[in-house]
Amino acid sequence: MDEELHERVRDVIASVPAGKVATYGDIAGVAGAPSPRMIGRILSEDGHDLPWHRILRANGTPAPHLAHRQLELLRAEGVPADGQKVDLRRYRWRV
Incomplete structure (x- = not known):
């Protein structure tokens, strides 16, 4: 993997503020990553x-x-879940 892309993904994830959430796809889109799965891999490894x-x-x-x-x-940051689902319309981070 391109180290520049790796660092860009990390930077985007780090910029998601407390009280907000993003999807793997959101992060991929902002960082220019080819797929949401890459975001999961970066998170699991680094x-x-x-x-x-x-x-x-x-x-x-x-x-x-x-x-x-x-x-x-997430609850500690004020983001509740209905069962195991967060309301993305309400809590999704917008760049």
């Missing part, structure tokens, strides 16, 4: 120091293996 919990799937849900912790962190 996202420990980023606000990874603010990045959701396109339907407003967290990845199943992260759901409990991710929703807990």
